[in-house]
Amino acid sequence: MVSFGDRARRWWGRGRPATRAEVSVAPVEDGELHARVAELLARELGTAEHGATTPAPVSPARIAAWMSENQFSYFVDNDGDLGGLWRGRLFYFFLFGEQAEILQVRGQWHRELAIERLEEVLDLCNEWNAERIWPKAYVRVRDNGRVHVVAEVATDLEHGATDAQLSQILFCGLSTGSMLFDALDERYPDPAGVAP
Structure with a gap:
């Protein structure tokens, strides 16, 4: 499988590696660089077909366009997954299903907990899920024994979504x-954030 980085390097180099002289002698203007990045994203994510008033299929390109329109930073990782930061927290945007019709917004809390706190954080997630519709809260225990808390909102968009619905x-x-x-930050304050 060819990674996003490999594809980007091939695209920038037009199929051949650039020499040091070419890189240092040929500066790219901001407008040209923006156009190249936009072309690369369009090639990798597809083009955004806006569904202004009629539902249209949701695609990574539409999500990226929404991120740009709202001035959020986003990236495409080596697996081709679209992610971004929201209030300093990492979120990913996945499309699942046979027709890529299930949109999932998944975030991970920026801190991890010791395995000894697993029962209490499970109780917190269960309480959250019992009292609220969104997001689904759950934990993952990594191989190193650290606990990660995940937030997830999934929506079946089999018939597409308008721009307003997607937003x-x-x-x-x-x-x-x-x-x-x-709520997790409040329950588990960062010791480094508290004055000694």
């Missing part, structure tokens, strides 16, 4: 995930 779903996933992470 509402994405804001819902990001803002409710942040609410869960705020």
